[in-house]
Every structure is written in C-alpha cells, then in structure tokens.
Amino acid sequence: MSQPVQRGFAPVHADADSAGWWRSVAERRFTLPRCLECRAWFFPPASSCPSCGSRDTELTAASGDGRVYSWVVVNRALDPAFAIDTPYTVAAIDLGEGPRMFGRLTGDGPVHAGDSVRAVFYEVEGQVLVGFAPAMGRRLEDPQGALGV
Numbered sequence: 286m287s288q289p290v291q292r293g294f295a296p297v298h299a300d301a302d303s304a305g306w307w308r309s310v311a312e313r314r315f316t317l318p319r320c321l322e323c324r325a326w327f328f329p330p331a332s333s334c335p336s337c338g339s340r341d342t343e344l345t346a347a348s349g350d351g352r353v354y355s356w357v358v359v360n361r362a363l364d365p366a367f368a369i370d371t372p373y374t375v376a377a378i379d380l381g382e383g384p385r386m387f388g389r390l391t392g393d394g395p396v397h398a399g400d401s402v403r404a405v406f407y408e409v410e411g412q413v414l415v416g417f418a419p420a421m422g423r424r425l426e427d428p429q430g431a432l433g434v
C-alpha cells in the first residue's frame with residue numbers, strides 16, 4: 286500500500302460568503318447560490334444576488350452538468366503543491382444553471398469547446414475540491430451527437 290504524497294497544499298480559507306458552499310463541497314454535494322427573490326443562480330457565493338441585489342439567497346442543489354467554455358493545459362504549476370499533477374487541464378465550465386465555474390478537468394482525451402462535463406469531487410490532502418469529468422453527451426456544435434462524443 287502506497288503512502289499519500291504530502292504536497293504542502295494550502296487548505297481553502299472560506300470567508301463568510303463561501304463557508305456554506307465549502308461545507309457542501311466537503312459533503313460532496315454540488316450546490317450553487319440561488320436568489321429567492323429573482324430566482325437567478327450565481328457563482329461564486331456572495332452576500333447578495335448579483336442580478337437584483339437581494340440578500341435573500343440560499344445554496345440550492347444543482348445538476349453539476351455543464352459544457353466546456355475554454356481551457357488551459359498547465360505544464361508548469363504555479364503552486365508547487367500541484368507540480369506532481371502536471372500536465373493538467375483547468376477549464377471554464379458554463380454550468381447548466383447559468384453560472385461559469387473554473388475547475389480541474391479530468392480525462393485523457395482531447396478537449397473541445399462545448400464538450401459536456403459533469404461535476405466530480407476529488408481530494409487533496411483532506412480538502413475536497415470540485416472538478417469536472419467528461420460526460421456522455423453531445424457537443425453544442427454537434428446537436429445530433431454524430432461525433433459520438
């Protein structure tokens with residue numbers, strides 16, 4: 286049995302706005318803040334709705350489904366804690382509920398704009414993080430699924 290690699294990963298420091306979201310991530314529940322006044326979904330967590338300004342918001346279970354908007358392959362990690370993972374891909378994901386979120390993209394295949402992904406949870410030194418994995422589905426530019434992605 287191999288020992289876990291000690292990376293020197295700096296744990297997330299949640300603030301008052303994000304603490305609840307990080308708790309849901311720790312429980313491996315994918316949630317997004319949602320305004321109870323105008324029903325807008327938003328991310329990152331904030332003290333008020335970015336659409337209407339209401340402070341009446343709550344974390345709501347979300348699908349975790351999204352599509353790749355853009356991505357970058359990291360060959361030289363900016364943080365030494367992630368050097369052992371290089372190369373890895375960080376993507377901007379347009380979530381089905383509307384907000385855009387950044388996260389690690391798993392999988393070995395080529396990435397295309399519009400690829401369907403789903404949220405996944407992974408752990409680094411006890412800290413649960415959100416990433417995205419390819420989902421069986423269709424690309425935006427391939428509405429019939431003819432490419433078999």
Ligand SMILES: [Zn+2]
Binds near residue numbers: 320321322335337338
């Ligand atoms: Zn609102």
